[in-house]
Amino acid sequence: MSFIKINKISKSYVDGMALKYAVKEMSFNIEKGDFLVLSGPSGSGKTTLLNLISGLDVPDSGGIIILNENLAELNLSLLSDKERDEFRLKNTGFVFQSYNLIPVLSAEENVYFTLQLLGVSKEERKLLAREMLDRVGLKDLYLRRPSQLSGGQQQRVAIARAMVSKPALILADEPTANLDSSTAKQLLDLMVDFNREFKTTFVFSSHDEQVISYAKRVITLKDGILLSDTKKNF
Amino acid sequence: MSKFFSNYFILLIISFRNIFRNRNRSLLTVLAVAVGIVSTSFLTAIQIGSRKQIQDDAVRNMLGHLRVAKLQSFDETTALHRIDKPKEQDLQILSNITESKVSERIRANAVVLTERESRNIIFLGVVPKQEIGVSVLDPRFSIKEGRYLSGENDEGVIIGNSLSVRLKTSLGKRVVLLTQDSNGKSIERGFRVIGIFKTDLKSIEDSYVVTGLNTASSFLKFDNQISDLSFLINDTNKISEALDKLKDYFKNQNVTNQDITVKTWEEMEPFLLAIVKLQNGVLILWYSIVIVSVFFGVINTLLMTVVERQKEFSLYRALGLGSNLIIVNVFMEMFILLLFGSFIGILLSIFIIQILLSGGISLTMFNDGAELFGIRSIIFPYFSLPSAINFSIILITSCLVGIYFPTRNASKNRPTEGLVR
Numbered sequence: 001m002s003f004i005k006i007n008k009i010s011k012s013y014v015d016g017m018a019l020k021y022a023v024k025e026m027s028f029n030i031e032k033g034d035f036l037v038l039s040g041p042s043g044s045g046k047t048t049l050l051n052l053i054s055g056l057d058v059p060d061s062g063g064i065i066i067l068n069e070n071l072a073e074l075n076l077s078l079l080s081d082k083e084r085d086e087f088r089l090k091n092t093g094f095v096f097q098s099y100n101l102i103p104v105l106s107a108e109e110n111v112y113f114t115l116q117l118l119g120v121s122k123e124e125r126k127l128l129a130r131e132m133l134d135r136v137g138l139k140d141l142y143l144r145r146p147s148q149l150s151g152g153q154q155q156r157v158a159i160a161r162a163m164v165s166k167p168a169l170i171l172a173d174e175p176t177a178n179l180d181s182s183t184a185k186q187l188l189d190l191m192v193d194f195n196r197e198f199k200t201t202f203v204f205s206s207h208d209e210q211v212i213s214y215a216k217r218v219i220t221l222k223d224g225i226l227l228s229d230t231k232k233n234f
Numbered sequence: 235m236s237k238f239f240s241n242y243f244i245l246l247i248i249s250f251r252n253i254f255r256n257r258n259r260s261l262l263t264v265l266a267v268a269v270g271i272v273s274t275s276f277l278t279a280i281q282i283g284s285r286k287q288i289q290d291d292a293v294r295n296m297l298g299h300l301r302v303a304k305l306q307s308f309d310e311t312t313a314l315h316r317i318d319k320p321k322e323q324d325l326q327i328l329s330n331i332t333e334s335k336v337s338e339r340i341r342a343n344a345v346v347l348t349e350r351e352s353r354n355i356i357f358l359g360v361v362p363k364q365e366i367g368v369s370v371l372d373p374r375f376s377i378k379e380g381r382y383l384s385g386e387n388d389e390g391v392i393i394g395n396s397l398s399v400r401l402k403t404s405l406g407k408r409v410v411l412l413t414q415d416s417n418g419k420s421i422e423r424g425f426r427v428i429g430i431f432k433t434d435l436k437s438i439e440d441s442y443v444v445t446g447l448n449t450a451s452s453f454l455k456f457d458n459q460i461s462d463l464s465f466l467i468n469d470t471n472k473i474s475e476a477l478d479k480l481k482d483y484f485k486n487q488n489v490t491n492q493d494i495t496v497k498t499w500e501e502m503e504p505f506l507l508a509i510v511k512l513q514n515g516v517l518i519l520w521y522s523i524v525i526v527s528v529f530f531g532v533i534n535t536l537l538m539t540v541v542e543r544q545k546e547f548s549l550y551r552a553l554g555l556g557s558n559l560i561i562v563n564v565f566m567e568m569f570i571l572l573l574f575g576s577f578i579g580i581l582l583s584i585f586i587i588q589i590l591l592s593g594g595i596s597l598t599m600f601n602d603g604a605e606l607f608g609i610r611s612i613i614f615p616y617f618s619l620p621s622a623i624n625f626s627i628i629l630i631t632s633c634l635v636g637i638y639f640p641t642r643n644a645s646k647n648r649p650t651e652g653l654v655r
Contacts, residue, residue, distance in 0.1 A: 054552075056648070056649045056650050057648060082557075082558075085551060085555065085556045088552065094552050102248065104247075104255055109244075109247075113553065116240050116241070117555060
């Protein structure tokens with residue numbers, strides 16, 4: 001049984017007087033433990049697709065069915081805003097191109113923010129957050145605010161935040177776009193390890209060759225249409 | 235429950251840190267609220283101060299909080315309307331049941347003449363010791379020249395400073411009083427001026443010529459009767475209670491005097507009451523103006539905050555924080571700012587009103603105009619903490635209500651819209 005079933009989803013937007021499709025009648029499945037990259041040029045629909053899979057946005061038509069922790073099928077399109085918020089909190093982690101850390105919280109607090117929302121005890125969440133920060137190479141920077149961290153360090157915090165609650169699905173929108181290739185490699189290695197260790201499903205949107213080289217599977221998009229779906233053998 | 239508290243705790247931390255992160259905005263909000271609170275507290279203090287003064291002056295200027303007299307006596311101050319003089323023990327009972335100081339008085343309209351001038355006045359007979367602590371005739375404060383009345387049988391008169399100037403008379407000189415006695419006959423008699431009193435209101439100094447009760451009684455042929463009993467209630471919050479007790483008392487006594495009526499100072503001086511009501515109206519108007527201006531000032535700043543934080547709200551949503559909790563987060567921040575602004579406003583008000591203006595506000599340049607409204611030349615503002623707290627609650631509530639809908643809309647926007655900004 002597939003982890004995520006994407007069934008003929010479409011998402012359009014109005015550009016001037018014309019209606020344009022960001023994603024058009026797209027269908028594919030994502031398996032548990034996939035390390036998938038959505039690739040394609042700018043405007044091909046990668047970010048839109050990522051937003052739809054995460055429930056940040058809803059498709060105009062079609063459905064996204066996700067298998068939840070109880071192996072029950074969940075149609076994201078039919079959930080209310082509140083239910084989708086709850087779904088994201090419990091099942092997904094996010095890594096954004098522009099880091100998107102909460103500026104008034106320290107690195108440690110940013111990482112355990114979702115744990116706190118999930119009701120994890122103070123001691124446990126602190127321990128988990130520090131473990132994760134150690135793992136991404138930010139030992140001794142727990143109490144720094146985002147403004148006191150470099151771009152690469154901020155992205156490490158963002159990755160730690162996404163992974164700390166060990167969600168079933170991590171979505172990363174151009175996560176290496178603002179990083180140098182060495183930092184990007186370190187972070188991608190980290191995510192690969194995490195993928196192997198916890199069978200976490202990763203879905204990236206990127207046109208970075210370095211990211212694509214790490215992918216087990218690459219879906220290429222163009223103008224909102226799926227051009228190819230390639231699986232690699234490692 | 236732990237998840238519930240955990241959520242709110244992290245939101246509280248974010249709220250506090252956001253306040254310090256946007257120092258200028260926070261300072262502006264706090265300042266706007268504080269200025270609003272100070273301005274309303276100041277106006278309220280003046281209003282309460284002048285109202286207290288008007289009331290105090292009114293009752294001390296021979297009016298009393300309550301007066302017992304013949305019904306006609308309230309409209310016509312003549313020797314024709316009298317009540318029996320109560321016995322000493324009855325007077326004590328009346329004082330006890332109403333928890334007040336009681337003064338027996340005889341009063342009649344009269345004309346006072348000197349060799350050069352004449353004036354219409356009220357001729358007043360009093361028991362001097364009963365006036366102590368009750369009226370402006372308290373000898374401890376009022377006598378400017380000469381002496382106070384020595385007793386009920388004192389044959390001299392005391393007059394106001396302003397009246398002595400108008401009559402072109404002075405201490406030790408004689409004045410003649412023309413009036414009607416209890417039978418309606420015209421009578422006249424000369425009295426020596428033994429003392430000159432001074433009050434804050436010239437109108438009072440111009441109005442009264444005062445002598446001992448027995449002297450007045452004998453001159454006006456009152457025959458063991460008086461014009462009225464005036465009561466100064468110790469606790470002004472108990473005036474209506476005392477009124478009821480007095481009414482019951484006279485009802486149960488089945489007194490032979492007909493038409494005995496008890497009236498409050500407000501019933502006797504409707505003009506003063508109208509002024510107090512007018513002041514209340516002005517105060518409400520000022521409250522509304524301040525609330526509206528502070529509201530728009532604060533809302534404008536708060537709306538900017540909401541707009542600026544659209545991306546942050548979207549991030550919260552992306553991380554799984556519900557829109558309701560985002561509203562709570564904004565409300566916490568606003569509430570802390572508004573509460574702090576109110577606190578600062580109240581502290582500043584206390585400092586300005588209780589310390590800087592403890593000597594009163596001089597209205598000397600508006601003296602005549604102010605006196606027309608029964609206000610003295612110096613007003614002592616009175617800071618009212620309950621009023622300041624009430625105003626703060628109204629202001630905080632209106633600002634929170636005002637910010638609710640924009641925040642709700644912002645928190646419900648699609649997260650994708652904010653994140654791309």
